[in-house]
Amino acid sequence: MPNSPLAGKDPSDGKRNQRIATLALYAVLFALALWIIRSFIPSIVWALVIAIVLWPLLQRLSPPRRSATRANAVALLLTTVVGLFVVLPVVLIFSQVLHEAHQLIHWIKDIEQNGLPMPGFVDQLPYGGQIAQWWQANLARPLEGSPAIEALRGGHVATAGRHFGSVALHGVAHFGFMLLTLFVLLRSGPKLAEQALKAVRRVFGADGTHLAMRMAAAVRATVTGLVVVGLGEGVLIGVSYFAASLPHAAELGLVTAIAAMLPFCAPIAFGAAALWLFVHGQTIGAIGVLATGSVVVFVAEHFVRPGLIGSTTRLPFLLVLFGILGGAETFGLVGLFIGPALMTVLTLLWREALR
Numbered sequence: 001m002p003n004s005p006l007a008g009k010d011p012s013d014g015k016r017n018q019r020i021a022t023l024a025l026y027a028v029l030f031a032l033a034l035w036i037i038r039s040f041i042p043s044i045v046w047a048l049v050i051a052i053v054l055w056p057l058l059q060r061l062s063p064p065r066r067s068a069t070r071a072n073a074v075a076l077l078l079t080t081v082v083g084l085f086v087v088l089p090v091v092l093i094f095s096q097v098l099h100e101a102h103q104l105i106h107w108i109k110d111i112e113q114n115g116l117p118m119p120g121f122v123d124q125l126p127y128g129g130q131i132a133q134w135w136q137a138n139l140a141r142p143l144e145g146s147p148a149i150e151a152l153r154g155g156h157v158a159t160a161g162r163h164f165g166s167v168a169l170h171g172v173a174h175f176g177f178m179l180l181t182l183f184v185l186l187r188s189g190p191k192l193a194e195q196a197l198k199a200v201r202r203v204f205g206a207d208g209t210h211l212a213m214r215m216a217a218a219v220r221a222t223v224t225g226l227v228v229v230g231l232g233e234g235v236l237i238g239v240s241y242f243a244a245s246l247p248h249a250a251e252l253g254l255v256t257a258i259a260a261m262l263p264f265c266a267p268i269a270f271g272a273a274a275l276w277l278f279v280h281g282q283t284i285g286a287i288g289v290l291a292t293g294s295v296v297v298f299v300a301e302h303f304v305r306p307g308l309i310g311s312t313t314r315l316p317f318l319l320v321l322f323g324i325l326g327g328a329e330t331f332g333l334v335g336l337f338i339g340p341a342l343m344t345v346l347t348l349l350w351r352e353a354l355r
Contacts, residue, residue, distance in 0.1 A: 244285030
């Protein structure tokens with residue numbers, strides 16, 4: 001059939017068009033799947049990050065040929081530990097807040113009837129006379145009927161409470177889905193890892209496998225640098241709280257440790273503690289807390305944390321800092337761990353380009 005429209009066409013063109021159409025279909029289906037589970041992506045990413053961190057421990061607890069019962073037991077154990085690691089501090093802090101709420105209510109009633117006494121150090125401040133005069137005119141008198149008290153009694157507090165409850169319920173739901181996903185990942189960890197590496201090797205070759213392993217190492221090192229160093233900062237600064245006889249020193253040390261896991265947030269915690277000591281006339285204790293916190297944070301943020309993260313990822317200090325801060329700004333809290341991993345990819349690609 002010399003006049004057939006199919007004559008003269010290269011069969012390879014048809015196969016290439018089929019491959020392009022297949023890849024386009026795969027891309028559309030993949031994008032559609034991501035859109036369907038978009039609400040659960042943060043929970044899945046958190047579970048992946050935690051699974052990567054726990055991977056060495058999972059390998060130690062699980063032999064190569066493990067039974068299904070042992071796999072379920074190990075996964076359940078590790079998932080429970082992760083859940084308690086998050087839940088127990090939250091419960092402790094929340095119970096303490098509820099306990100202090102009664103004292104806060106009594107304090108609000110007292111200032112409503114008697115006003116807010118002026119601290120003694122105000123007279124010693126620059127322009128202390130003017131500040132004292134304003135304080136006596138606006139705060140030292142009974143505050144019953146003032147706009148601030150009426151706002152507390154009005155609907156603003158109720159609205160804020162409902163918003164907080166909605167956010168808390170949303171967070172609890174996502175935390176539950178994260179734990180469920182983590183359990184599945186840990187139970188099927190070796191099989192999933194083997195399949196993932198095989199897929200990466202097939203698509204990107206040996207270089208892709210090496211890159212994926214380096215990214216996992218970067219995530220693990222970042223978690224170690226943020227969490228472990230943050231706990232260490234909380235313990236050391238918490239010692240200064242005890243030395244200064246700060247009330248609830250253990251709970252405040254825990255809050256400081258959580259804040260220290262986030263870049264540059266620890267000074268907010270120990271600065272507030274020092275301010276409380278200063279307001280209550282404990283100037284020496286306030287100076288001690290400020291000095292201890294400043295030294296601990298300076299050493300941890302400039303030497304220990306960059307050393308832990310950079311030694312594993314082989315990233316310069318500046319890229320570690322940009323990765324952590326930029327990742328947090330772009331992806332939220334989970335970006336703290338994604339950012340350095342992406343910086344590792346960028347560094348490897350740059351080094352490969354220079355070869």
